[in-house]
Amino acid sequence: QVQLVESGGGLVQAGGSLRLSCAVSGRVFNAHAMGWFRQAPGGEREFVAAIAWSNAVTHTADSVKGRFTISRDRAKNTVYLQMDSLKPEDTAVYYCAATLARTWIVSDEYDYWGQGTQVTVSS
Numbered sequence: 001q002v003q004l005v006e007s008g009g010g011l012v013q014a015g016g017s018l019r020l021s022c023a024v025s026g027r028v029f030n031a032h033a034m035g036w037f038r039q040a041p042g043g044e045r046e047f048v049a050a051i052a053w054s055n056a057v058t059h060t061a062d063s064v065k066g067r068f069t070i071s072r073d074r075a076k077n078t079v080y081l082q083m084d085s086l087k088p089e090d091t092a093v094y095y096c097a098a099t100l101a102r103t104w105i106v107s108d109e110y111d112y113w114g115q116g117t118q119v120t121v122s123s
Contacts, residue, residue: 002026002112004096009117012086020081020117022096030054033099034079036070037107038092038119045095049081050104059104064090086121093118 008020022034035050049060049070058070069082079096094117097110 002028002032002098004098004112004114006094006096006114006117009094009119011120011122014086014088014121014123016086016121017082017084018086018119020083020094020096020119022079022081022114024077024079024096024098028053028077028098029100031100033101033104034072035097035099035104035110036079036081037095037097037110038090039095039116040089040092043092045107046092047105047107048094050099051079061105083119086119088121088123091119091121 003025005023032053033050036048037045038048039045047061051058051070051072067085072079096114098112099110101109103109
């Protein structure tokens with residue numbers, strides 16, 4: 001079992017920044033990848049970014065590339081999502097998730113999920 005707890009969401013004006021954190025605990029293996037997904041009201045869950053727990057290789061969705069950065073601190077068992085130049089369309093609930101699959105962009109491949117944290121970007 002892997003437990004994930006997100007924090008850091010909130011209300012921010014367009015152009016602002018937020019950093020989300022995901023505290024990771026439980027049976028985490030080097031083969032795991034940690035991902036961030038988001039879901040806007042009425043929308044589907046969308047891949048944002050993922051990072052390999054072992055070597056920090058990352059993959060970021062084109063929609064946020066250049067604005068969002070995923071990272072991890074193994075000493076703190078934490079995954080981060082730094083979000084800059086936020087836009088109103090970034091408004092969503094952001095979820096942290098863990099997978100052993102090699103396909104990082106598909107939400108169904110993730111076995112463990114956090115409860116989510118709300119990010120609201122005002123115009």
